Amino acid sequence: MAPIRTLEQLVENVKGTAPRRLAVAAGHDETVIDERDEYQAGVRARDMVRDGEADVLMKGLIGTDKYMHLILDKERGLLPKGAVLTHITVLDVPAYQATHGKLLLVSDVAIIPAPDLATKVKIVTYAVDAAHSFGIEIPRVALLAASEKVSEKMPATVDAAIIAKMAERGQIKGAIVDGPLALDVALSPEACEIKGLRSVVEGDADVLIFPNIETGNVFYKSATILGGARLAAVVVGSSAPCILTSRADSEESKFFSIALGCRLAR
Known part of the structure; x- marks a missing residue:
């Protein structure tokens, strides 16, 4: 479809x-x-x-x-x-529609406070399945962090790098997965070009995976209140x-x- x-x-x-x-x-x-x-x-x-x-x-x-x-x-x-209970939100963001012409799936913004590595893998898997149900054959999944550099001082970057490698080796199927990625390079090809960053997501994410509930919830509410996004959400x-x-x-x-x-x- x-x-x-x-x-x-x-x-x-x-x-x-x-x-x-x-x-x-x-x-x-x-x-x-x-x-x-x-x-x-x-x-x-x-x-x-x-x-x-x-x-x-x-x-x-x-x-x-x-x-x-x-x-x-x-x-x-x-x-x-x-299984793990998690939350998926589908955002219809005017600015992202204007530049990319599509919806944005995000997870988890409401249920899991601080997911460990194994839980993050399940969150990614559920989000990929949801994207497939939307007719996105190979969704681009961005594993978000504050920086694209892997640092043991920032555990979210380490988890993201591990999950990206798992996807590269076929342990997560049916998606293009990259991380760690800052939000700008996940959503903007221009940001990738300016930073000189090569990413398989290429600033064209279909799915955003947050490192914890705080970042996810703040993004979700910012998108709706400040960005005028409309939404659908489900557990x-x-x-x-x-x-x-x-x-x-x-x-x-x-x-x-x-x-x-x-x-x-x-």
């Missing part, structure tokens, strides 16, 4: 596929299962997804802590053995996509997030 380049195209793409069933934890929807207790409402929604009665889980009025507990529950949760790594929206997210963002969850649902 042709790559999905805007959030509107995402919605149109989903409209052309088989309908998906959305279970909203403590929400108000066309079909309501009466459950007065907020947590038990979440349990019912989670179990509908687990038992195959729904394809996507979405947070409604239930608190975030309770929602995450439902997903991570060892007995009835949605996290397969050996992955679980057996089904789980939509986790912020109280500050617009109705439009929630709508696009539902479309994203439907796109990623198996």
